Amino acid sequence: MPIRFFTAGESHGPGLTAILEGMPAGLPLTGEGINRDLRRRQKGYGSGGRMQIEKDGIVITSGLMNGKTTGAPIALHVQNRDFKSWKERDITPITTPRPGHADLTGAVKYGYRELRLSLERASARETTMRVAIGAICKTYLRQFGISIDGYVAQLGDIVADLADMPLDERIARNEDNDVRCPDPVAAEKMHAAIRQVKIDKDTLGGIFEVVARGVPPGLGSHVHYDRKLDGRLVGAMVSIQAMKGAEIGSGFENAGKRGSQVHDEIVIDAGGKLSRATNRAGGLEGGISTGEPIIVRVAMKPISTMLRGAGSVDLATGKPNPTVYERSDFCALPRAVPVGEAMMAIVLADALLEKLGGDSLEEMRPRFAALRRNRLEDLPMDNMPWRFGYEV
């Protein structure tokens, strides 16, 4: 896997850090593209008060010279502006774990009773750095005409009506409203639903979709389980805080259909170009990209921190004690969309780098141009009588 990265940092600590190793040299990179996605991650109806405090801005201290990557590891930093106030005031220990969060599981695993020791790291604040890294990967992919975008498809029980809306339109409209839903009618209902859970001091989740357009065929591989692009994408999505499931295209819905309704007919045009009449496979067959848009749908659970409280136990006393919070998000789904985009960008940049190899953008350009592209003429004729193995 050519791309490797670590993120570090706690939610209320001094700041967040990430190192991205494996980006080729020569990629033009400013912080603005990154900051745009950082801002998208901080914007979305349903957030609590913190998003007013933090205005994330990226600082890059290595791997970038003269506005281009050098091939060296890229160090990224985002300050927690909130930290100053935390540094000075007295902090009350937190000992009542929230159901649904890593509070209790983290405490049991690592041996804490003060839950802040796990919750500070488990917080979705960490996704800031995934978005930053993802933005660099998007910049890389964009050099080859590949774009990654996402939108909300369902919020709580409100399902957007997207069946007849082409992908391009969904994407064009994904920033039209503060719930990131391309269906304006559904968007209004979603907005109202969030308003209501605020009143009810409850929370909501939902489903978002991320789409990659312009991906060449041939990324990923069928030859070994850990090289399959579908497993890698789905695993990356569910590694995001609060995500509980993911599917390629309409994986779960298609499971209820017949083969004849699901598989995408292969067609050829006059120029010898092979393509699909439909894209029910969501852009992947056999763990390999087909050349059609890659679509992943991700299920997010409702936020664990609920102002109404939840039944729990105070670990300091061993007595039942409901969780109590004063400030929290009510629905983070719209803000999760850029995080999902980031994870897809990282996985696809990784897969593209495997396919292209090399160390600089300049070295990769002719290689990309020469990729086989579902054209019959690209495929060598190799029909000799065949046999397996050696000496068997």
Added chain:
Amino acid sequence: MPIRFFTAGESHGPGLTAILEGMPAGLPLTGEGINRDLRRRQKGYGSGGRMQIEKDGIVITSGLMNGKTTGAPIALHVQNRDFKSWKERDITPITTPRPGHADLTGAVKYGYRELRLSLERASARETTMRVAIGAICKTYLRQFGISIDGYVAQLGDIVADLADMPLDERIARNEDNDVRCPDPVAAEKMHAAIRQVKIDKDTLGGIFEVVARGVPPGLGSHVHYDRKLDGRLVGAMVSIQAMKGAEIGSGFENAGKRGSQVHDEIVIDAGGKLSRATNRAGGLEGGISTGEPIIVRVAMKPISTMLRGAGSVDLATGKPNPTVYERSDFCALPRAVPVGEAMMAIVLADALLEKLGGDSLEEMRPRFAALRRNRLEDLPMDNMPWRFGYEV
């Protein structure tokens, strides 16, 4: 990741091979446990003719002495009994790719026109070795009282009624019928549905569930994206041939609910034991096992190879040409259940080995016994006034 493995082998080649690296020494292991799961993988209504030919039996040539593992890599072999006949007859080249399979994507990626070069490896025959490796991991887990089982929850559009059936009962009944569905009424309908698609020369998929019972709390971690157990489990499942989605518990359904309906209240009993009133989280919070059963649901698409054929193109001529097959499965869902179990067993054995460390079963036993188990008294009190980092 302590456990590493490779599988190798083609569907009609001389045989299948796997190497499993990272198993501790001293694990009692015979081939019978493996063969039991291999047979389960070969049994299930909806299979085509091949399952009559192959009766898989494992051969272990290394890493095992005196009936116990030695800590050395374990080499596993399964012969393809079918191979003899393939060796002698003349093989017709296959040049019309099946929609839904890796035929075309593999050909484009690797530069073939003879599709056998990709389809032989992309075949689900490969899962034989995953099942074998998974059976060893199950044996390891069983030493610590952890069991892994699965069953069919939906086949085509027939949904089993499992809401009121306890997990233990679902598992007790999962081999009651040839569709591996614990709901006998649904099972009958599923059987009939497969019979009908056979007549229609079409195919079916569905949804299965895999459950791990007895898992201690604290496997996986929230601290880094690639250590989260939910992402690892879901990624492993979707790496299986034909799987298009996976969720922890009822991830997609819960995405439509409110937080107050989804999160699992934490309760404490008189002995200071913490547990959950419900298990909607599917056994994982913050990417860490809670100690409740881990439940993963997996969506399988209908089989790609359809006797009725599918629209495609003959790569030899460039002309439209429907796929033509004489022999194929109609529904492989029941047989996919042990494959899903295997992948879960591998991921959980890996996570348990991370938690326990060490090199032999004997070394691990007291470590397992000393694991923190959601008991208040296991958690050290550590509530000193706190601060972040150093010199910030």
Added chain:
Amino acid sequence: MPIRFFTAGESHGPGLTAILEGMPAGLPLTGEGINRDLRRRQKGYGSGGRMQIEKDGIVITSGLMNGKTTGAPIALHVQNRDFKSWKERDITPITTPRPGHADLTGAVKYGYRELRLSLERASARETTMRVAIGAICKTYLRQFGISIDGYVAQLGDIVADLADMPLDERIARNEDNDVRCPDPVAAEKMHAAIRQVKIDKDTLGGIFEVVARGVPPGLGSHVHYDRKLDGRLVGAMVSIQAMKGAEIGSGFENAGKRGSQVHDEIVIDAGGKLSRATNRAGGLEGGISTGEPIIVRVAMKPISTMLRGAGSVDLATGKPNPTVYERSDFCALPRAVPVGEAMMAIVLADALLEKLGGDSLEEMRPRFAALRRNRLEDLPMDNMPWRFGYEV
């Protein structure tokens, strides 16, 4: 491999960053231990002017709360104090590559002509962060009574006379002088040799030794090539800038001897404790620690940047042009010692974490106490008649 880390940062850029993933929770950690090793890395006769400018101090922004690690990734930062001046003045491009450095190889690999794009990262300034990470690993190892130390054994052609000096004494004296050589007579000659190469505008290298004491038997493994501790140690050493070779114990010298002169007799004392009469193996047999001190010797080439210049070519003009430098180190060997210590600490902490498993220091302590320690009674009797494999 439980421990993973990345370093980032350029020699004259704004600063250095590292992230260390995999440290258990509960390790008491202040920056002072790290700073002590950072200062050791900056001190040693033979340095050029820069060491006067930089006084490295560590900042830790994550993974550390209340003075203890939390189990989360640890982000480390060192500012380049020099950066301010670099930010403002006009930088002359460097286009004449230095023989021996990554100047030309980096330029060819990544496609640069401005050599600063590779030399800034290739600089040994990067080892600052290895030393910082290594200091954390030393702190971890020290919890279990394991210590790592190093000293200079040869500088240029001056060989220290250490044959009769016990390891403990070599280590006790390793900071006695500014060339880090425990033999005071040799140390004086080494000092003089450096003084002379300064006059001659030339450079010197040499050989240092790193020793780990208190390592329990059983780290590493013979079962697979990439788990062998000797290969891992030697590979880590030669990954340090300017290192061209490494050996376990006196590997090269022993290659010229007979087996009867090299192998270490196994003896047993009255208490059933097995040990070795000698330690010519350097603490490793079969890629596994024996329980004796682990000794690695590392060969460092003379510094590539020479004030006298070296024959080269100006890439801007294509004309022969000697390299020209105004400021440089003359001999970095004494300062390389703590870097070697750091790499050994990282490899051994990794191997110990594999052996112990778990997530917190508290969890690991009883496991360490229970390790088998070359005592006969720890080894189970298991002499049943034996056979290989299954069904073979």
Added chain:
Amino acid sequence: MPIRFFTAGESHGPGLTAILEGMPAGLPLTGEGINRDLRRRQKGYGSGGRMQIEKDGIVITSGLMNGKTTGAPIALHVQNRDFKSWKERDITPITTPRPGHADLTGAVKYGYRELRLSLERASARETTMRVAIGAICKTYLRQFGISIDGYVAQLGDIVADLADMPLDERIARNEDNDVRCPDPVAAEKMHAAIRQVKIDKDTLGGIFEVVARGVPPGLGSHVHYDRKLDGRLVGAMVSIQAMKGAEIGSGFENAGKRGSQVHDEIVIDAGGKLSRATNRAGGLEGGISTGEPIIVRVAMKPISTMLRGAGSVDLATGKPNPTVYERSDFCALPRAVPVGEAMMAIVLADALLEKLGGDSLEEMRPRFAALRRNRLEDLPMDNMPWRFGYEV
């Protein structure tokens, strides 16, 4: 790392297995090239009796169709012909560990008293599969004009006089005699020395050199410690059984010299081709290949199993007991040469695959042809005024 492999198998078990993952499609491969190196590994003066018994022959059961690789994992098998006799006779337990071998360290690590449980795997018999995998990597490298060869440079205390013999000649003569030493005078002395240790029931080691010719510049990288080609090569060498040290070029000798005597002047010819006047760097600078031959020297200790016996302890009784053997090698150095070649071939094939990327030989050929080759004109002019990072 594109190339991954596992080996499995015990010395006297039924056979050896390996799986190689990551080879591109389209590589012409027969077993003969592999068998040639397997035979070289079995031939060499100084072996004991076993080499008369085993005549290794490779069987390939997957990843190979029509005599070409398919891109799928390659499964390799070598039968242990000796096994049949072992299967039937009664085996005496071995309880007296040999100094120098993994007998005792393995027993302590894994918890055995019957030493066969570790020594069967620790045996150099395992290197058979490294040689097989290395032979495939050599075949891959040869497609691009890269060759890997080795020879003995020192055996016991007899040092071959190679200073004035060009590399090509050393390689041309490396199979001239049964000690694999290109210097015929030294070869005769080496032969005699082995004859003498046979009489003395003692053993010998020595130093061999492995050389890669035709390697393009730009493999490996300076940007991160684990991507440096020198560390990877040296680590791979010392992962071989009985190897205790390794150096790039004359690393240890050069450590005693001045910079002006060590570094290789850069020169340019009329055609703009940059090269080195000498190759003291052994083909690597900054962890990157220079384009000159890569030379690694490896120190092998004398064989641990000595007919004369060595002081040890019987673990069954706890009494001092010398090791007793009836059959053993006296000097395995000549036979270690092809093992060293194999490890270098694996590391370099891996590094070349990183550089080239892609999935088939056909895809890689134009990429290889376009590599930058130390020509001035290949390096883009990029001398703009420069700055570090973003927003710093």
